[in-house]
Amino acid sequence: MVQEYGAANRIIIAGHFNLNFLLMALAGLKVIEFAGLAPGPFAGLILADNGASVGKKSVAINPKIEGGKALLLRLISEADVLIDPYRPGVMERLGLGPDVFLGKSGLNKRLIYARMVGFPREGPHKDMAGHDINYLALSGVLSLLPGQDKPQPPINIVADFAGGGLSCAMGILLALIDRGKTGRGQVVDTNMVSGTRYVSSFPLLGLLVPSSSMAMGERGSRLLDGGAPFYNVYTCGDGRWISVGCIEPAFYKLFIEQFVNAVPTDFSISGWRPTADEQYNQDDWPKLKEYLTRGFAFQPRDYWAKLFHGTDACVLPVLSTEEAAQLDASASSFPVPHPRISAGPGRWVVPGEDSLYLEAGQHTVEILAGLGVGEAQMEEMERTGAIRRLPLDDSPFSPMSKQFTLEEVAKHNKPGDLWLAIDAKVYDVSKFMNMHPGGLSVLLDPEVSGQDATEAFFSLHRAEVLERPQYKRLQIGVIAGEESTIVSRVTGELSKVPYAEPTWLVEGYHSPYFTENHRQFQKAVRKFVDEDLYPEAQIKEEDGTRVSQEIVDKMAALNINAMRLGPGKHLHGLTLMNGLLVLTQELTRCGARGYGDGLLSGMVIGLPPVLNFGSEELKARVVPEVFQGKKFISLAISEAHAGSDVMGLQTTAVKSEDGKEWIINGTKKWITNGHFSDYFTVGCKTEDGFTVILVERGPGVETKHIKTSYSPSAGTAYITFDNARAPVGNTLGEEGGGIFVMLSNFNHERWVMCCGSARSQRSVVEECLKWSAQRKAFGKPLNSMAVIRSKMAGMISRAESAQAWLESITYQMCNMSYKQQAGKLAGQIAFLKAYCTSSAQETARDAVQIFGGRGITRTGMGRYIEHYHRTVAFDALLGGAEDVLRDLGVRQALRVMPKDSRL
Numbered sequence: 001m002v003q004e005y006g007a008a009n010r011i012i013i014a015g016h017f018n019l020n021f022l023l024m025a026l027a028g029l030k031v032i033e034f035a036g037l038a039p040g041p042f043a044g045l046i047l048a049d050n051g052a053s054v055g056k057k058s059v060a061i062n063p064k065i066e067g068g069k070a071l072l073l074r075l076i077s078e079a080d081v082l083i084d085p086y087r088p089g090v091m092e093r094l095g096l097g098p099d100v101f102l103g104k105s106g107l108n109k110r111l112i113y114a115r116m117v118g119f120p121r122e123g124p125h126k127d128m129a130g131h132d133i134n135y136l137a138l139s140g141v142l143s144l145l146p147g148q149d150k151p152q153p154p155i156n157i158v159a160d161f162a163g164g165g166l167s168c169a170m171g172i173l174l175a176l177i178d179r180g181k182t183g184r185g186q187v188v189d190t191n192m193v194s195g196t197r198y199v200s201s202f203p204l205l206g207l208l209v210p211s212s213s214m215a216m217g218e219r220g221s222r223l224l225d226g227g228a229p230f231y232n233v234y235t236c237g238d239g240r241w242i243s244v245g246c247i248e249p250a251f252y253k254l255f256i257e258q259f260v261n262a263v264p265t266d267f268s269i270s271g272w273r274p275t276a277d278e279q280y281n282q283d284d285w286p287k288l289k290e291y292l293t294r295g296f297a298f299q300p301r302d303y304w305a306k307l308f309h310g311t312d313a314c315v316l317p318v319l320s321t322e323e324a325a326q327l328d329a330s331a332s333s334f335p336v337p338h339p340r341i342s343a344g345p346g347r348w349v350v351p352g353e354d355s356l357y358l359e360a361g362q363h364t365v366e367i368l369a370g371l372g373v374g375e376a377q378m379e380e381m382e383r384t385g386a387i388r389r390l391p392l393d394d395s396p397f398s399p400m401s402k403q404f405t406l407e408e409v410a411k412h413n414k415p416g417d418l419w420l421a422i423d424a425k426v427y428d429v430s431k432f433m434n435m436h437p438g439g440l441s442v443l444l445d446p447e448v449s450g451q452d453a454t455e456a457f458f459s460l461h462r463a464e465v466l467e468r469p470q471y472k473r474l475q476i477g478v479i480a481g482e483e484s485t486i487v488s489r490v491t492g493e494l495s496k497v498p499y500a501e502p503t504w505l506v507e508g509y510h511s512p513y514f515t516e517n518h519r520q521f522q523k524a525v526r527k528f529v530d531e532d533l534y535p536e537a538q539i540k541e542e543d544g545t546r547v548s549q550e551i552v553d554k555m556a557a558l559n560i561n562a563m564r565l566g567p568g569k570h571l572h573g574l575t576l577m578n579g580l581l582v583l584t585q586e587l588t589r590c591g592a593r594g595y596g597d598g599l600l601s602g603m604v605i606g607l608p609p610v611l612n613f614g615s616e617e618l619k620a621r622v623v624p625e626v627f628q629g630k631k632f633i634s635l636a637i638s639e640a641h642a643g644s645d646v647m648g649l650q651t652t653a654v655k656s657e658d659g660k661e662w663i664i665n666g667t668k669k670w671i672t673n674g675h676f677s678d679y680f681t682v683g684c685k686t687e688d689g690f691t692v693i694l695v696e697r698g699p700g701v702e703t704k705h706i707k708t709s710y711s712p713s714a715g716t717a718y719i720t721f722d723n724a725r726a727p728v729g730n731t732l733g734e735e736g737g738g739i740f741v742m743l744s745n746f747n748h749e750r751w752v753m754c755c756g757s758a759r760s761q762r763s764v765v766e767e768c769l770k771w772s773a774q775r776k777a778f779g780k781p782l783n784s785m786a787v788i789r790s791k792m793a794g795m796i797s798r799a800e801s802a803q804a805w806l807e808s809i810t811y812q813m814c815n816m817s818y819k820q821q822a823g824k825l826a827g828q829i830a831f832l833k834a835y836c837t838s839s840a841q842e843t844a845r846d847a848v849q850i851f852g853g854r855g856i857t858r859t860g861m862g863r864y865i866e867h868y869h870r871t872v873a874f875d876a877l878l879g880g881a882e883d884v885l886r887d888l889g890v891r892q893a894l895r896v897m898p899k900d901s902r903l
């Protein structure tokens with residue numbers, strides 16, 4: 001079926017019907033991209049990255065069939081932009097040319113009809129096939145490019161992506177601006193030959209100016225094409241490369257003097273050594289080139305990179321793509337969209353693994369359903385060939401409906417024709433086998449190829465592997481008469497594994513604290529976590545980008561943001577979902593520690609001082625927009641100089657001469673969410689002692705990412721305040737009374753951390769129980785060994801006692817005022833937090849022992865355990881280090897010791 005659909009008939013829709021990306025530049029824009037080769041999708045990607053969609057969706061429609069064409073007309077009539085990547089005439093022949101939409105009685109006069117062809121639309125090559133290299137050739141630009149004997153193409157970057165895709169996207173943006181003024185759409189015409197010439201304007205114009213570097217010399221002998229020795233790439237001692245680009249005499253001087261110093265003193269080219277003032281003496285260039293070529297070979301690349309780092313010598317290492325990805329703040333292998341637009345820093349959606357594999361027709365059902373096309377109509381259209389949709393599990397077209405016997409499967413046991421059965425499902429891995437991350441040989445093993453490989457599979461993969469779309473579609477049917485028995489995560493449901501849920505959620509147990517309402521509430525939050533939060537958390541923890549605005553908006557709509565601050569006046573008038581403990585514990589289940597903190601934990605600890613100690617005017621301005629997820633806040637207390645020791649802080653705030661503003665100077669470190677915060681609740685040293693002030697991002701406030709052991713998704717920042725200003729009205733609490741502001745905050749912060757820690761210990765218990773049951777060692781399941789069971793006993797006891805103590809303290813909190821809590825519970829909470837985090841570390845260590853090598857591997861079976869173990873120390877430090885808290889607890893107790901007590 002797939003093959004019947006030629007490229008010209010497939011449609012990619014980069015647009016979503018119900019999106020609400022208010023903060024992104026192209027929010028709500030619906031783009032229809034007819035599937036083509038690289039440049040069209042790139043133009044679509046640029047639009048999608050800026051808000052036109054959450055990633056692309058694919059619908060497969062055949063426009064040559066009656067119903068298909070009608071559908072297309074409808075879709076395009078509702079679109080803002082259409083991207084046509086076909087040769088001239090194709091769209092017209094399909095009856096979908098620009099006139100149909102933009103003409104006199106056109107169907108969509110606001111449509112921006114972007115067309116992209118290789119050769120100029122009117123020229124002599126217009127009907128010919130071609131590729132990047134041909135467009136480059138015809139543009140004249142290829143003749144300028146370096147390469148021995150003949151020019152070499154610089155992959156397909158210039159014509160396809162710069163001259164084609166990028167130009168096309170720019171044309172669309174220009175047309176959108178124009179539409180904003182006139183209300184009318186128009187045709188945007190891009191061809192890659194002219195586009196290439198345009199992006200090459202400067203070199204091409206340079207050729208016309210006799211004195212320019214482009215006009216001097218032949219290809220390969222010019223300033224920027226490898227001719228100049230000081231603008232070149234050299235191979236270093238370790239075989240890696242370094243780039244040199246010091247064109248300006250001042251930069252060259254810096255470079256050459258340092259270089260000559262770095263090579264052995266007796267090194268020369270037959271007695272010749274370069275000098276700083278002979279840079280442009282072309283007669284010396286061959287000698288200079290040889291000098292640099294041999295000179296760079298004395299040392300490895302990174303030696304040179306370090307030597308010139310931070311200087312103006314313009315010498316930088318040629319990084320591999322992997323190294324370059326690491327340098328990116330997000331350390332993402334997927335390039336982050338560019339340019340960044342300050343209105344929404346980092347608020348784009350980086351495609352996850354799923355959207356890297358877009359299959360024609362993957363979203364046909366979703367998109368047509370959005371148009372109101374019913375199942376019966378879709379079925380009919382599929383029958384006539386007007387549409388193609390990918391099978392869905394529960395549709396009659398699902399592979400579930402195709403049945404095979406194990407004997408039939410066994411016939412497909414060779415390279416190129418390889419099937420296997422896993423958990424009563426049949427997979428055709430013929431095409432996948434060469435890409436299998438575990439290698440080809442394991443799949444060709446006689447015990448596996450054509451066989452029921454369930455046991456082999458589950459001892460090496462997490463069940464969720466088969467749920468990823470790119471693997472799910474390998475399934476071609478089921479084994480007749482057999483039923484799947486393996487359950488991985490059942491979205492929204494409680495786990496059946498013992499101790500995987502707190503007792504109040506387990507059937508047959510009772511609780512003095514929780515009611516049916518709480519259970520209902522838990523169910524609602526779990527659904528949100530499993531369906532929306534978990535998938536995004538897994539992607540973003542890896543790619544390091546922050547929580548999406550879509551999730552923030554959803555949490556705002558559910559009033560989750562407001563609820564996370566616990567009971568109080570701020571909840572008045574909001575649609576309430578009860579139970580902060582429940583909420584916090586469920587959110588922890590997103591299973592991604594950095595992302596979890598990125599999920600506005602800055603608000604959880606940074607906003608209460610505003611709520612409880614801010615002026616009415618300040619609260620009215622700040623609180624609603626933070627709850628609505630429009631602005632972000634963080635708590636900025638700790639410094640490189642002082643962490644748990646609040647009185648040792650060095651950031652100062654002094655009043656301006658007119659007494660109206662605070663002027664703040666100093667630095668803050670490890671500020672969760674700081675990198676994307678608009679507000680900072682800052683602890684400052686003032687004349688009267690310690691004062692907390694709300695500072696808004698503005699002049700004098702800079703934030704930098706700190707690379708910690710968890711994901712940059714948390715936005716952990718180093719903040720500098722250089723004469724930053726805040727109105728005196730932004731003071732939280734009394735001047736000099738900061739310690740009281742913080743004390744009431746500490747209880748809340750620590751208690752929240754206990755909720756998270758107790759819940760994640762439980763998740764580790766679940767992982768270990770499952771793994772020790774399915775993993776065989778020495779011929780028996782791991783859990784048949786007493787040492788393993790003993791470790792499990794410790795883990796379970798710790799998780800249960802943390803939860804029980806937490807529930808008891810929470811009950812006390814519910815029945816005490818903040819003031820009473822400060823007196824009676826600060827010590828209890830401090831002890832609990834220290835207990836939670838120390839037991840968490842013990843549990844993490846034991847879990848790694850149980851998982852073995854997998855427990856230190858970031859992908860595969862042990863990935864949660866690896867993640868947990870790597871990030872568990874955060875809790876033990878944030879909100880007060882363990883020893884400090886324990887001591888605080890004892891000191892609090894000593895304070896209330898009866899003076900007259902004797903043994």
Ligand code: HEM
Nearest residue numbers: 427437438442448453456457460461462465471859860861
């Ligand atoms: C539809 C079938 C299969 C799919 C989609 C699949 C997919 C994968 C993936 C994604 C990985 C990377 C590890 C991870 O991230 O979890 C992997 C690893 C591996 N696979 Fe498969 N696999 C399949 C079948 C099998 C079978 C039947 C075997 C039989 C022995 C096998 C043996 C392995 C091995 C040995 C590894 C390396 C495990 C490690 O590094 O610990 N795979 N596979």
